[in-house]
Amino acid sequence: MNNETGAAPSVPVITIAEAARHAGETVRLNGWLYNLRKSGKIVFPIIRDGSGLMQCVAVKSNLPEDVFEALKGLTQESSFTVTGKIRAEQRAIGGYELDVESAAIFQRVPEDRPYPITPKEHGVDFLMDHRHLWLRSRRQHAAIRVRHEVIKAIRDYFDSHGFTLVDTPIFTPAACEGTTTLFEVDYFEDEKVYLTQSGQLYNEANAMAFGNVYCFGPTFRAEKSKTRRHLTEFWMVEPEMAYADLEDVKRVAEELIVYIVGRVLENRREELKTLERDISKLESVKAPFPRISYDEAVKNLQGKGSEIQWGGDFGNTDETLLTEDWDRPVIIDRYPTEIKGFYFQPDAVRPELALGVDIIAPEGYGEIVGGGQRIHDLQLLEKRLEEHHLPREAFEWYLDLRRFGSVPHAGFGMGVERFVAWMCGLEHVRETIAYPRMLYRTRP
Numbered sequence: 001m002n003n004e005t006g007a008a009p010s011v012p013v014i015t016i017a018e019a020a021r022h023a024g025e026t027v028r029l030n031g032w033l034y035n036l037r038k039s040g041k042i043v044f045p046i047i048r049d050g051s052g053l054m055q056c057v058a059v060k061s062n063l064p065e066d067v068f069e070a071l072k073g074l075t076q077e078s079s080f081t082v083t084g085k086i087r088a089e090q091r092a093i094g095g096y097e098l099d100v101e102s103a104a105i106f107q108r109v110p111e112d113r114p115y116p117i118t119p120k121e122h123g124v125d126f127l128m129d130h131r132h133l134w135l136r137s138r139r140q141h142a143a144i145r146v147r148h149e150v151i152k153a154i155r156d157y158f159d160s161h162g163f164t165l166v167d168t169p170i171f172t173p174a175a176c177e178g179t180t181t182l183f184e185v186d187y188f189e190d191e192k193v194y195l196t197q198s199g200q201l202y203n204e205a206n207a208m209a210f211g212n213v214y215c216f217g218p219t220f221r222a223e224k225s226k227t228r229r230h231l232t233e234f235w236m237v238e239p240e241m242a243y244a245d246l247e248d249v250k251r252v253a254e255e256l257i258v259y260i261v262g263r264v265l266e267n268r269r270e271e272l273k274t275l276e277r278d279i280s281k282l283e284s285v286k287a288p289f290p291r292i293s294y295d296e297a298v299k300n301l302q303g304k305g306s307e308i309q310w311g312g313d314f315g316n317t318d319e320t321l322l323t324e325d326w327d328r329p330v331i332i333d334r335y336p337t338e339i340k341g342f343y344f345q346p347d348a349v350r351p352e353l354a355l356g357v358d359i360i361a362p363e364g365y366g367e368i369v370g371g372g373q374r375i376h377d378l379q380l381l382e383k384r385l386e387e388h389h390l391p392r393e394a395f396e397w398y399l400d401l402r403r404f405g406s407v408p409h410a411g412f413g414m415g416v417e418r419f420v421a422w423m424c425g426l427e428h429v430r431e432t433i434a435y436p437r438m439l440y441r442t443r444p
């Protein structure tokens with residue numbers, strides 16, 4: 001931006017996060033009004049710039065009359081810029097203050113239409129309707145910054161462990177995760193096309209080309225369930241490994257989770273504090289995670305009074321009950337084939353079990369990872385497609401992977417929003433993504 005504050009052109013524009021490096025220097029900050037306190041001939045605007053908060057000290061006798069009056073009349077979320085000297089001040093938010101030498105207002109929010117989000121309690125629907133503004137609030141801002149760290153940690157993990165990023169398409173002709181949650185796209189002329197539920201099928205092809213791969217992007221589920229864990233559009237990271245089995249999935253997923261939690265603890269302490277997260281709950285997330293079979297999980301649940309029968313899927317309450325004995329995520333494997341996707345390799349000894357694995361986060365955050373070993377045998381896969389009434393033509397290319405150098409392979413998917421909700425200790429996944437999409441929420 002050009003210099004509109006009357007300050008010398010050499011004044012560096014910095015962000016509040018960089019303040020420590022500029023103590024004693026005159027700098028310029030660009031931001032929005034977070035709060036304003038007045039005390040006689042001094043006003044204290046707290047400026048918010050997206051990287052932090054800083055209290056400015058504007059003394060009437062040091063400033064031109066109009067500048068002082070403009071600062072004094074600032075309303076919440078008005079945009080302005082200030083120039084002044086940074087000074088360490090232990091008692092101030094963030095540990096620094098800025099002594100104002102000049103300032104300019106870009107847009108003053110008028111009194112007759114004030115910023116709609118005030119410190120008073122608002123209902124969640126109101127806040128969600130104002131999500132485009134709500135993101136400026138401290139807790140929302142903190143959650144999104146935790147999300148950024150989670151995503152960066154995921155990418156760093158795979159990038160430094162020999163995985164090649166190969167992103168998969170969003171428009172797909174075939175269902176990966178069952179036909180009940182498919183979004184149909186009415187546009188393409190010759191065939192039915194859906195929004196992807198998972199990049200897995202393409203990942204399998206990519207693994208045969210590159211060895212270890214991952215894809216990372218938005219995925220879609222026409223979820224009729226209106227729960228605190230479900231979005232219709234969510235982000236999923238999916239690694240896939242050639243010459244790998246169920247045990248490899250457990251090992252990599254566990255290592256990945258421990259790594260991400262470590263990174264969040266290392267780089268997002270402030271945000272976790274803002275969110276009032278009990279950090280001890282995250283500090284206990286260390287390897288090894290408990291590993292139990294579906295059989296054991298069912299027995300465990302029945303012992304706790306759950307209605308679950310062998311063959312049934314775990315509900316939200318079951319998942320919460322399952323993790324309460326441990327302080328870290330629980331790895332559950334070998335589910336009944338009946339309740340799993342068409343692509344799972346059966347257990348060699350008990351073919352009624354699928355070599356699938358779920359990882360359940362503690363504290364009621366539910367399933368964060370789902371994956372397993374894929375069928376590598378052509379005939380068996382053909383049979384499964386039929387049993388699941390999946391259109392053979394759409395899967396011909398997928399069958400090719402079993403015709404041309406088929407190998408045991410395995411992978412998993414991890415949902416970003418559930419992971420972030422767990423890190424932040426948030427009640428609902430809707431606050432972990434900037435613009436959540438749910439059954440009853442497609443705006444803003």
Ligand code: 4AD
Nearest residue numbers: 198200230231234238367368369370371412413415
């Ligand atoms: O268990 P899911 O359905 O597994 C798959 O899609 C596999 N094809 C992945 C693979 O093996 N490559 O989904 C994986 C994860 C879940 O554990 C959960 O974290 C998240 O994706 N997830 C959702 N997150 C938010 N809202 C929803 N509706 C979700 N559905 C799944």
Ligand code: MG
Nearest residue numbers: 358367369370
């Ligand atoms: Mg699952």
